[in-house]
Amino acid sequence: MKLKKDHDRCIGAGQCVRTEPRIFDQDDEGLVSILVERPQGADEAAARKAVYICPAKALSLVDE
Numbered sequence: 425m426k427l428k429k430d431h432d433r434c435i436g437a438g439q440c441v442r443t444e445p446r447i448f449d450q451d452d453e454g455l456v457s458i459l460v461e462r463p464q465g466a467d468e469a470a471a472r473k474a475v476y477i478c479p480a481k482a483l484s485l486v487d488e
């Protein structure tokens with residue numbers, strides 16, 4: 425599974441970073457950066473949670 429971001433949707437709310445700081449960061453503009461592009465195991469579960477809580481629906485986990 426690959427973790428993807430949509431910068432046009434991200435509003436810099438930071439929930440993903442606060443929830444999973446090992447997987448996400450924020451750039452200088454506050455927009456999401458992905459630190460682990462292909463999360464596995466516990467990281468995949470954590471990434472799935474972040475996808476769910478993002479208020480802007482800017483994150484997705486895709487099968488590729």
Ligand code: SF4
Pocket residue numbers: 433434435436437438439440441454455456477478479480481482483
């Ligand atoms: S939770 Fe969503 S809107 Fe907020 S920084 Fe992360 S990706 Fe962007």
